[in-house]
Amino acid sequence: MIRVTRSAVIDAPIERVWALLRDFNSHTAWHPVVAESQIEGGEPSDQIGCVRRFTLRDGNRIREQLLSLSDRDHVSTYCILDASVPLRRYVATLQLKRVTDGERTFWHWQSTFDAPPGRERELAEMVGTEVYEGGFEGLRAYLRRARPAPARGAASGRTLAAGSPMPAQGVVVSAFGGPEVLRHQALPAPSPGPGEVRIRQTAVGVNYIDVYVRSGAYRMIEPPAVPGMEAAGVVVDVGERVAHLLPGDRVAYACAPPGAYVSVRTMPADQVVVLPDDVDEETAAALMLKGMTAAYLLHRTHRVRAGETVLVHAAAGGVGLFLCQWAHALGAQVIGTVSSDEKARLARASGCELPLVAQDYRFAAAVRAATNGRGADVIYDGLGRAAMAENLDALALCGHWVSYGQASGPLPSIEPEALSARSTTLTRPVLFHYTAERAALNEIARQTFEALRTRILRVELRHRYPLAAAAEAHRDLEGRRTTGPLVLLP
């Protein structure tokens, strides 16, 4: 008996590779030696027992039967029924395994067979080199190829000439200022370069950071330039060296630099994640930035444990509500600060046991009273300057002050000695640092989608605007006329 084993590492996630390999008739698309192939009797190509009849480029003909398929173990087994090459009792097993550090896949391909005397070496070489190694290379080339977008991605229905910019619209900050500086105009999206992806966006998230970018409070753009940190849509095409996305994929992102207020965006692919089937694009656009922020704050910056007391400032805000919902689900006692009774009701409905209506940034005494004098184990602070002194007072011994935003103004410099009064830890985290590595981004995104699926996070989307009405969305957001997320629809 002859045994042939070959293995390789493919630079693509296991889901992508398995989606191809589990289809017993997909080899015509990616295997360079397969000329044509069909499944006999019109059976589905993942039906156990189905037979593929195919012709090789050298004219040989082979019939193979699918013997087993496991979506759990990513294994497929098949045998040759008859072939014009003398491979007898040929049974092959193909298995994929996930490379967990990096989005790669280990592919193991092995077979046993008998061959006519004297031809063993020749046939083993043919199977190992032409079929298996050729298959590895063919699949790699297939994944690299940027194919035209499928119909669902191309609203215009026209095929785009390779390399040409795509007609699109966007909203531009014409100069730093109020909502009136936002101008809607044509903004063609260039063809993606190496490492880039072009996305036809279907929903764009609006965040308060966009207001700071527009006004010039955060100098993240130089006008004229496009604001916006997050969106979802469908991949049109990808540039070279992009393995984790394919045309037609539903995707989303939340990342710097700004530029999301457009109908079609060309951008670096490494911050773009594929959406699970059960997350729609509007929800994703409303969720990514705020949801992933809550995810890393609660699981990475400070690992919230059951029984801890968590103080959430602006508890009825976009991130605040998510923090309350998730910290409550983790078993923490959640205290919040809000600016009105209406917001207190919202926070309470999201798991905040004690919403403090504190318009003057006085809350430390109430927090101490609610914790038998102990104070909060962790404070999630999006307020900044105005809450600084009270934060230090509201913390328990060895507590953690997480300053992730500065709605009331930037924090002044702080003396290390101010932290020694209670052995306080101060962290000043930024989402984009936690998501800079793709593996970490994927994990944080996965955790966020999982929290949505299990209803820990609840997205109630009430405010939708046409992309051209971005100025109106900003007016409503700044005028505090909205509750919950806002999205723009290109």
Add this chain to the structure above:
Amino acid sequence: MSSVIEAPADAVWAQIRDFNGLPKWTPFVAESRIEGGMAPDTVGCVRNFRLRDGGVIREQLLTLSDYDFQCTYSILESPMGVDNYVATLKLTPVTDGGRTFAEWSAEFDCAPEREGELAQQIGQGVFQAGFDSLKAMFRR
């Protein structure tokens, strides 16, 4: 956890099969000895090692296969608060490029609320950290 190491499997295995060799290739083990003077490739031997953070762990070698490039071991004593901990470390040659596919997994019992924390601590803090130093050791 799994990773790809840029060296042939037999070279990587030479490091891993030494059950007393953790201080040589992991960043977190300060010192290690085999109890009772047994050889470190005797199945059943116990390694007693001290972590850089001071914790002491005793682990017993359950299987060692030079044929499959695989070893299995259990924790006898540790400060981690896990029961019935059995881990497997396995290498598979990647024929394309002479590299190694490494898999390291563990099963254990613990208090339900500590599952996530321990999985993270063991997965990232032990297995991934071990892979990272093997990768650095064999960097081409």
